[in-house]
Amino acid sequence: MRQPISLRAAARARSLSAVLIAFLASACLPYPGSDAHAQGRTDSAAQHYDIPPGPLAEALSRYAQQSGAAIVMDAADLQGLRTPGLTGTHGVEEGFRLLLQGSGFAVTRTSAGYLLRKAPGMPPVTALPSITVQASAPLDGTTEGTGSYTTHSMGTATGLALSMRETPQSLSVISRQRMDDQAMVNIEDAVEGTPGIVMQKAGGERVTFYARGFWIRNLTYDGLPSYYDGDTVASPDLAMYDRVEIVRGATGLTTGAGTPSAAINMVRKKPTHDFQMSVTGSVGRWNNFRSDVDVSGPLNAQASVRGRAVVGYQNKDSFVDVVNNESTLLYATLAADLGPRTLLTVGGALQRDNNRNTWGGVPWAADGSDLHLPRNSYFGYDWEFWDKENKELFADLEHRLANGWKIRVGASKRWSRMEYLGTHLLNYGTWSQAGAHYAAPIDTANYALQVSGPFTLLGRRHELIWGANLQKTHRMLAGGQGTLLTSGIDVHNWRPDSLPKPDFDLQMLRNEYRHEQRSTFLATRWNPADRLKLILGARLDWYDYDARTRWMGTTSAADYQVTRHPTYYAGVIYDLDAWHSAYASYTDIFEPQSERTLSGDLIDPIVGENYEVGIKGEYFEGTLNTSLALFRILQKNRAALLADQAGCPANSCYGPTGKVRSQGIEAEVSGELTRQWRVAAGYTWTDAEYVRNDADPGLEGQRFDTAFPQHLFKLSTLYRLSGEWERWRVGGGVQWQSGTYMAGLNAGQPFRIEQKAYAVANLLVGFQASSNLDLQLNVSNLFDKRYYHSLGSHPGWGGVARYGTPRNFLLTARYTF
Incomplete structure (x- = not known):
């Protein structure tokens, strides 16, 4: 039987309306006095902590750093005293009391913080009993096993481990629970469920992600950047990940070169101290079969060495005729405590996707009108394929120093391989068909060093992180193409x-690119007042880019170097009360480009600025987060495909567009509304337009990308029933977006491709058959909406539009040991 809801949980349920009203009106409410505010922060605002075993003095210093509470103490008084550590959720004073229990010491609160003093009548001991407080989420942000739709710590935006409320940018997280509830399989599913992000698929396996009007290219793994292109890199399988973290806007401080759209951080599952195992099987429409095995636990009696392995296999057809996908995943990782303060983690993964799919998709009429073709239409041949493979090795060494400082050294090596043989239709007034055979290997190496910790200045505690990174990428595209019909x-x-x-003539095209990025960055989180936090950072990048291309016998070469390019970051967070904070942030934009001009030269990097202001709310001990943000992005020198390709020495030539501005609003809520009710919802309005366009002045004042919806709303929710129905859970969601279109000229005649606004609903029902067996049914596109998920860019160059998936079901059984 489930335990009765606590008084605190009951109070949470009664206060939902007050939370929503307070979030919207907080900027207008009078601020409470400083004493009352401090009292709320120290007594009632519980946080989650993870204090490792060790000397009591070091544990208290680490606790003070994590809680933000200043403590005055003499470490000599605590010599010889140790603690087994403290994990869990509690208020500041409660945490001090538990850490000091049985030590003969206590803390006294003063106007300047806390003072450590001897507690009369309590003799000290040299070892303290184990203290464990049940937490809803670990401090490091792990979401597995918490049942939560949010996380308590993210470092993707600044490198500092901060809560979502403490980070002055728009954040989202796809937790392990959400992945399971919504039957997410790969990053494409995660992006589809993330507020403010749009996924498009031009044809069979060409995946692109967009946010705030721009292409997302920043993909990291446990914080280490890696090259990602949906054409050539397999969409990461989610079975090996604990969560997906998303930062919308520019992330130049942590990634250096990159787009101002968003950054996606894939956080891997870690080995656990206790044994756990799960076996999952699913079956769905169109012969969709999948199985996963996940095993984790200690490898010796002391649990100082731990391992984890994940194996997944999927074979499925599609609503599109002929199309089939076979995917295999192998993941293994090992964690070893090299000492009480040193942790080594190593691992590797292999993902192989064999896709029987075509290059193209659904064609349009020459004027862009809908041909009303059946959704199962396949305009390729049974010999076509688009195979992808990802391999990776990684290592991470973390050493905790005294007083909360730590050193982290990370390295990863990734090998991606793609090969396709495919066709697509052309319609420049008359039908024709083109085909191609290409291969694209990509090798990426990343190395990182980070040092972080707290320091004291003018009587207040602050935080600092310094890092250095090296990233090397070698990618190639080789093959040939031609007209078939x-x-x-x-x-x-x-x-x-x-x-x-x-x-095909496989010597027709050979493009080879090498780029190396060396970086160093410094970020500080200043604590000038109890309510006010400042985050200041700077980064220097050395960027080398080299390109060698051969197209139909013509060879060209180009390269450029960027030396000590500075990127600046500034953020301010002000606590309005115990639940709400206002923030503002600024960061630079720096994005090298591989596109070439008619003269064969590389276009200079994109530069610009990213501005954001907003308000965030954090309720129920951090299990519910809300945010409302306004953003503005300015970009200069962005490449655009030239309308006149005459004299182009490559297969495509570009020109700088001048200046693009994107601005909009984002609102999001994620977490637990009650103990039984979880929700993740977001609304985004984006207005991106050309401010100046040197290549085509007629575009000035026009929308930058009309295939990107201006309005986007996403909602996912889950409710666990109670009483006699407590084993059941029900949930669902809806995704709505405004209309999109593409317009222009096709063979001298105007065309317009259009998809009007639409909404797609989903449903899930789950049943806990026993303590080990869980069953779940997911129904997607519940009302079988017929729509175009992706439009393509032009009716002439290819039928690459894609229908949205019709109504389908997936039945999942998960057995845990």
């Missing part, structure tokens, strides 16, 4: 077996 095409009577497998 110029007549006899009937899109209403297509036969996938009507054309034999062609041969």
Whole structure:
């Protein structure tokens, strides 16, 4: 039987309306006095802590750092006293009391903080009993096993481990619980569920993500950046990840070169101190079969060495005829305590996706009108494929120094391979078909060193992090293409077996790119007052880029170097009360480009600024987070495809567009409304337009990308029933977006491709059959909405539009040991 809801949980349920009203009106309310505010922060605002075993003096210093409470003490008085550590959720004074229990010491609160004093009548001991307070989420941000839709710590934006409320940028997290509830399989599913982010698929396996009007290229793994391109890199399988962290806006401080759209950080699952194992199997529409095994636990009696392995296999057809995907995942990681303060983590993964799919998708009429083709239409051949493979090795060494400081050294090596043989339709007034055979290997190496910890200045405690990074990427695209058919095409009577497998000149194209980025950065979190926090940072980047291309016998080369490019970051957070904070942030934008001009030169990097202001709320001990943000992004020198390709020495030439501005509003709520009710919802309005366009002045004042919706709303929710129905849970969601379109000229005639506003609803029902067995049914596109998920860019260059997936189901059984 489930335990009765506590008084605190009951109070939470009664206060929901007050929370929502307070969040919207907090900026207008009078601020409480400083004493009352401090009292709320120290007595009632519980936090989550993870204090490792060790000397009591060091534990108290670490606790003071994490809680933000100043303590005056003489470490000599605590010599020889140790603590087994403290994990869990509690208020500041309660945490001090538990840490000091049985030590013969206590703390007294003063106007300047806390004073450590001897407690009369209590003899000290040299070892303290184990103290464990049940926590809803660990301090390091781990979401597995918490059942939460949020996290308590993220470092993706600044490198500092801060809560969502303490970070002056828009944040989202896809927790392990949300992945399981919504039956997410790979990063594409996670992005579809993230507020403010849009996924598009131009044809079969060409995946792109967008936020705030721009392409997302910043993908990191446990904080280490890696090259990502949906054309050539397999979409990461989520079975090996604890959570997906998303920072919207520019993240130049932590990633250096990159887009101002968003950064996605994939956080891997870690080995656990206790044995755990789960076996998961699922079956769905269109012969969708998947199985996963996840095993974790100690490898010796002391649990100082721990391991984890995840194996996954999926084979599925599609609502599109002929299409099939076979995916295999192998993941293994090892964690070893090299000492009481040193942790080594190593691991590796292999993901192989064999995709029987075409290069193209659904074609349009020459004027962009809908041909109303069946959703299962496949305009390729049965010999086409688009295979991808990811391999990686990684290592992380963390050493905790005295007084809360730590050193982290990380390294990773990734190998991605892609090969495809495919076709797509062309419609420049008459139908034709092109094909291509390409291979694209990508090798990326990353190395990072970070030193972080607290320091005291003018009687107040602050935080600092310094880091250095080296990233090397070598990528290549080689192959050939050509025209297969110029007549006899009937899109209403297509036969996938009507054309034999062609041969292409694989020496036609060979593009090779090498780039190296060396960086160093410094960030500080200043604590000038109880309510006020300042985050200041700067980064220097050395960027080397080298490109060698060969197109139909013509060879060209170009390179550039950027030396000591500075990136600045500034953020301010002001606590309005115990639950709400206002913030503002600024960061620079620096994005190298690989596009070439008609003269064959590389276009200079994009530069610009990212501004954001907002208000955040944190309720129920951090289990519910809300945010409201206004943003503005300014970009200069962005490359655009030239309308006139005459004289182009490559297969495509570009020009600088001048200046682009993106601005908008983001609102989000995620976490627990009650003990039984979880929610994740967000609304985004984005207005991106050309402010100046040197290549085409007629675009000035026009929308930058009309295929990106201006309005986007996403909602996911789950409710666990009570009483006799306590084993059941129900949930669902909806995704709505405003209309999108593409317009221009096709063979001299105007065209317009359009998808009007639409909404898609989802449903889930779960049943806890026993303490070990859980069953769940997910229904997607509940009302079988017919819509275009992706439009493509032009009816002439290819039928690459894509229908949204029709109504489908997935039944999942999970057995835990």
